[in-house]
Amino acid sequence: xxxxxxxxxHVATLARLGxxxxxxxxxxxxxxxxxxxxxxxxxxxxxxxxxxxQVGDLVxxxxxxxxxxxxxxxxxxxxxxxxxxxxxVVGAIQGTELDT
Amino acid sequence: MTETATLAAAVDRYEVVIGLEVHAQLLTRxxxxxxxxxxxxxxxxxxxxxxVCLGLPGVLPTINQxxxxxxxxxxxxxxxxxxPFTKFDRKNxxxxxxxxxYQISQYDLPLSVNGLLEFPxxxxxxRCGITRVHLEEDTGTMHxxxxxxxxxxxxxxxxxxxxxxxxxxxxxxxLRTPEAAREYLVRLRQILTxxxxxxxxxxKGSFRCDANISLRPRGAHxxxxxxxxKNMNSFRAVQRALESEIERQTGVLDAGGTLVQETRGWVExxxxxxxQRSKEQAHDYRYFPEPDLPPLRLDAAFVERVxxxxxxxxxxxxxxxxxxxxxxxxxxAVLTDTRDEADTYEALVAAGVPAKLAANWQSxxxxxxxNEHHVPLQHSGLGIDGLTSLLRLVExxxxxxxxxxxxxxxxxxxxxxxxxxxxxxxxxxxSDTAELSALVDAAIAANPAAAADFRAGKQQALGQLMRAVKxxxxxxxxxxxxxxxxxxxxxxx
Numbered sequence: 001x002x003x004x005x006x007x008x009x010h011v012a013t014l015a016r017l018g019x020x021x022x023x024x025x026x027x028x029x030x031x032x033x034x035x036x037x038x039x040x041x042x043x044x045x046x047x048x049x050x051x052x053x054q055v056g057d058l059v060x061x062x063x064x065x066x067x068x069x070x071x072x073x074x075x076x077x078x079x080x081x082x083x084x085x086x087x088x089v090v091g092a093i094q095g096t097e098l099d100t
Numbered sequence: 101m102t103e104t105a106t107l108a109a110a111v112d113r114y115e116v117v118i119g120l121e122v123h124a125q126l127l128t129r130x131x132x133x134x135x136x137x138x139x140x141x142x143x144x145x146x147x148x149x150x151x152v153c154l155g156l157p158g159v160l161p162t163i164n165q166x167x168x169x170x171x172x173x174x175x176x177x178x179x180x181x182x183x184p185f186t187k188f189d190r191k192n193x194x195x196x197x198x199x200x201x202y203q204i205s206q207y208d209l210p211l212s213v214n215g216l217l218e219f220p221x222x223x224x225x226x227r228c229g230i231t232r233v234h235l236e237e238d239t240g241t242m243h244x245x246x247x248x249x250x251x252x253x254x255x256x257x258x259x260x261x262x263x264x265x266x267x268x269x270x271x272x273x274x275l276r277t278p279e280a281a282r283e284y285l286v287r288l289r290q291i292l293t294x295x296x297x298x299x300x301x302x303x304k305g306s307f308r309c310d311a312n313i314s315l316r317p318r319g320a321h322x323x324x325x326x327x328x329x330k331n332m333n334s335f336r337a338v339q340r341a342l343e344s345e346i347e348r349q350t351g352v353l354d355a356g357g358t359l360v361q362e363t364r365g366w367v368e369x370x371x372x373x374x375x376q377r378s379k380e381q382a383h384d385y386r387y388f389p390e391p392d393l394p395p396l397r398l399d400a401a402f403v404e405r406v407x408x409x410x411x412x413x414x415x416x417x418x419x420x421x422x423x424x425x426x427x428x429x430x431x432x433a434v435l436t437d438t439r440d441e442a443d444t445y446e447a448l449v450a451a452g453v454p455a456k457l458a459a460n461w462q463s464x465x466x467x468x469x470x471n472e473h474h475v476p477l478q479h480s481g482l483g484i485d486g487l488t489s490l491l492r493l494v495e496x497x498x499x500x501x502x503x504x505x506x507x508x509x510x511x512x513x514x515x516x517x518x519x520x521x522x523x524x525x526x527x528x529x530x531s532d533t534a535e536l537s538a539l540v541d542a543a544i545a546a547n548p549a550a551a552a553d554f555r556a557g558k559q560q561a562l563g564q565l566m567r568a569v570k571x572x573x574x575x576x577x578x579x580x581x582x583x584x585x586x587x588x589x590x591x592x593x
Binding site for chain 2: 014053054058059062063065066067068070071072073076084085087088091092
């Protein structure tokens with residue numbers, strides 16, 4: 001399984017990882033090993049098995065719509081690197097908001 | 101050329117193709133995947149949060165059953181199919197209003213598909229396909245520098261809204277005019293509020309719309325380059341933004357240019373859309389099945405149980421109002437505009453108020469008062485019961501129209517029993533023929549010139565005589581009767 005350097009760049013960008021060239025070279029090899037392992041799994045004949053995204057048998061697990069006490073702002077913000085007036089503070093956002 | 105003329109000329113040459121995507125928050129009490137209160141407007145910032153909606157590691161989301169019910173209810177109201185199997189997926193992207201780094205949404209197996217919305221545009225019925233209705237979660241809210249006293253380099257994050265159930269309704273690109281787009285939204289909002297799943301507030305963002313719009317030369321089969329328009333927070337803004345896009349795209353195409361597929365934001369103050377293209381590469385959401393949530397199998401029994409909770413929809417109700425109460429199409433549409441309005445009307449009729457009388461008063465004076473005081477009838481001092489009593493007095497001829505109007509305006513604010521008030525103040529209509537005949541004679545005697553004018557064929561002269569009788573009874577005279585008595589007496593020689 002070969003992976004291109006451009007694909008590593010793309011994945012790094014999506015993951016918001018700033019990687020050095022040396023790190024990208026190392027990760028290229030590691031990612032190829034992981035993909036190689038998955039490629040082996042893909043050779044197993046699964047034509048007789050039903051397609052599924054989960055291995056458990058659970059279905060229809062739902063919760064009744066009853067609110068419970070939230071943890072509150074003080075607890076929510078306790079580990080935040082920066083806060084202001086009950087808000088989390090983050091660096092200014094450039095570009096556009098994404099779809100919801 | 102005027103704006104309208106430019107638009108008309110553009111529509112001559114190009115076919116406009118519009119598809120709308122609506123995000124509607126569901127009226128659940130708790131959030132989509134955690135039991136935090138879903139109310140994000142009245143709580144202090146970040147107050148209604150927990151490890152699940154904060155995106156902390158090691159937590160397990162759970163599906164809010166009411167949100168599933170509401171989405172299926174919506175899907176059924178929009179004539180969608182409900183597939184027997186559905187699941188949630190992760191849509192991956194980094195943005196500070198979504199701390200998990202992904203939104204739980206639905207990708208290839210949504211809760212419902214293949215629906216239809218029918219609505220009137222300028223008297224014609226228009227049909228628009230519904231691609232899908234699926235369920236996801238809302239994001240937190242961000243206050244950028246400028247909104248709050250902050251340094252220009254940071255944003256403030258409030259996660260109270262993060263995880264609020266959000267329904268996405270994707271329409272087919274079946275719409276051909278900005279007006280149709282607007283009417284589609286008006287009808288969709290009406291249905292969502294009727295079935296009690298959404299409060300329909302565009303301004304506050306509980307009902308939001310994005311539009312995809314492209315132009316193609318008339319007769320062409322291939323679709324043109326699609327532009328997505330955002331930031332429209334009123335029906336009017338949607339229509340104006342689309343009109344402005346048609347003009348812009350026409351300009352580019354006429355000049356031989358090519359359009360770019362992009363997202364543009366509507367800027368209300370400037371009356372135009374502005375590109376929101378970022379330098380980032382195309383979105384790559386890397387959807388995959390959400391491993392933390394078991395899938396849903398919604399069997400026929402479940403779907404039928406939800407179907408049973410569907411109220412009569414506005415279009416059907418308006419049709420029934422015409423048949424059952426003999427109302428005009430216009431009156432029926434006005435009286436079924438909201439479910440409350442229609443329920444009020446049927447309560448009045450059920451209490452014995454004649455259908456036409458109830459329709460006239462409810463859509464006339466009562467609607468005006470509701471508008472003036474920003475209080476609907478059912479929350480006014482008068483209430484539905486009070487209005488029923490008042491209209492019974494009108495119907496029985498106990499009070500005349502002007503007296504009823506005055507009482508209505510007073511009781512709407514202060515409240516009280518109309519019957520008791522009529523007795524107390526002696527407001528009962530004077531409709532005794534002998535009593536009125538005497539007053540008619542006195543009015544003619546006191547206004548000989550007016551009487552002579554009327555006899556000479558001047559119809560308007562009757563007004564002065566009518567007023568004289570009305571004043572003599574303190575405004576309580578049965579005026580149709582006075583009119584008849586005056587005409588009879590004046591026609592005698």
